Amino acid sequence: MSLARRSPNAHSALGELTMYPPVPQTPPDATLVTDLLIVGAGPAGLFACHYAGMRDLDVTLLDSLPHLGGQVAALYPDKEIFDLAGFPTVLGRELVARLTEQALTAEPSILLGDGAAELRHETDAVVVTTTGGRRIHAGAVLITAGIGRFTPRPLPALEGFRGSGVHHVVSAPHEYAGHDVVVVGGGDSAVDWANTLAPHARTVTLVHRRARFRAHEHAVARLLDSPVRVHTNSEIAQVHGDRAIHAVTVRHCDDDRLERCAADVLIPALGHVASLGPLTGWGLRIDRQQIGVDTDMSTGIDRVYAAGDITAYPGKVRLMAVGFGEAATAVNNIAVRIRPDEDLFPGHSSDRVPAHTR
Numbered sequence: 069m070s071l072a073r074r075s076p077n078a079h080s081a082l083g084e085l086t087m088y089p090p091v092p093q094t095p096p097d098a099t100l101v102t103d104l105l106i107v108g109a110g111p112a113g114l115f116a117c118h119y120a121g122m123r124d125l126d127v128t129l130l131d132s133l134p135h136l137g138g139q140v141a142a143l144y145p146d147k148e149i150f151d152l153a154g155f156p157t158v159l160g161r162e163l164v165a166r167l168t169e170q171a172l173t174a175e176p177s178i179l180l181g182d183g184a185a186e187l188r189h190e191t192d193a194v195v196v197t198t199t200g201g202r203r204i205h206a207g208a209v210l211i212t213a214g215i216g217r218f219t220p221r222p223l224p225a226l227e228g229f230r231g232s233g234v235h236h237v238v239s240a241p242h243e244y245a246g247h248d249v250v251v252v253g254g255g256d257s258a259v260d261w262a263n264t265l266a267p268h269a270r271t272v273t274l275v276h277r278r279a280r281f282r283a284h285e286h287a288v289a290r291l292l293d294s295p296v297r298v299h300t301n302s303e304i305a306q307v308h309g310d311r312a313i314h315a316v317t318v319r320h321c322d323d324d325r326l327e328r329c330a331a332d333v334l335i336p337a338l339g340h341v342a343s344l345g346p347l348t349g350w351g352l353r354i355d356r357q358q359i360g361v362d363t364d365m366s367t368g369i370d371r372v373y374a375a376g377d378i379t380a381y382p383g384k385v386r387l388m389a390v391g392f393g394e395a396a397t398a399v400n401n402i403a404v405r406i407r408p409d410e411d412l413f414p415g416h417s418s419d420r421v422p423a424h425t426r
Contacts, residue, residue: 110138
């Protein structure tokens with residue numbers, strides 16, 4: 069299959085992720101009862117799911133994306149991650165695969181392509197209605213939604229274009245062999261993708277509308293020392309093609325000169341617009357797309373907790389490793405909230421045999 073033709077509508081969505089195996093989803097029943105509803109199936113949510121299983125909680129995992137793994141899976145599956153304990157380096161896709169395998173040990177109910185909408189309280193439970201019309205009765209809710217729902221920032225030159233070849237999600241680098249790739253942007257994602265694809269694609273061109281890059285200095289130095297054609301102070305003026313891209317016109321802003329570049333793949337890496345959507349109506353303490361939490365990861369709304377990048381508190385460090393710790397803290401406090409007779413500290417995992425493995 070031609071890479072440039074694999075997703076005719078890729079310019080209007082995050083694209084289809086085919087690199088992850090399918091997971092068993094829960095049938096679309098109208099009502100579901102669970103101990104813990106986890107909203108957001110990124111790394112923090114997946115680890116929270118596993119840890120909830122360690123505490124013998126029945127878990128439901130809900131995400132508006134059609135796949136597990138959140139932002140890591142959607143935006144940088146082939147990017148190397150260097151700041152996780154136990155992994156000198158790990159690709160995003162490999163991490164998601166391992167987290168998924170770990171999360172599935174809790175035997176969760178999995179609801180993908182559906183989001184949390186309304187929240188209301190009942191005696192000893194909260195009820196969440198999803199955007200798809202499901203009703204989930206839960207002992208508690210844990211929000212691990214990362215940056216919330218995110219959509220790519222639009223590239224003006226793509227307005228009205230309905231053909232294929234626009235990739236908001238970059239798949240396995242070797243699949244770009246023989247293709248002419250144009251990457252647009254000057255941040256970490258744009259520079260990282262240009263560097264990653266340079267050894268694989270026939271040509272890689274990076275177009276950035278400013279003179280300076282926002283990406284890490286080491287990555288920029290690697291870019292400038294690579295075969296990638298770099299155009300700064302430039303922008304995409306026009307996309308050529310009907311059913312598929314076959315070229316782009318680059319406008320050099322310094323002198324208004326136009327240059328036509330071969331391209332059958334265009335990667336707009338201009339960042340994303342994040343939104344918490346219906347969560348903003350839950351009464352949470354929200355500031356700059358982040359939810360304020362206390363040391364037990366509670367939000368101030370009874371039976372509603374949060375963990376991961378979506379949380380805010382003094383001294384917060386936004387690392388994936390921190391999110392894993394917050395997920396464990398939240399789950400342990402949730403277990404006590406649901407079952408007051410239990411201990412907050414569950415003991416060491418090596419001394420326990422989870423119920424699902426007995």
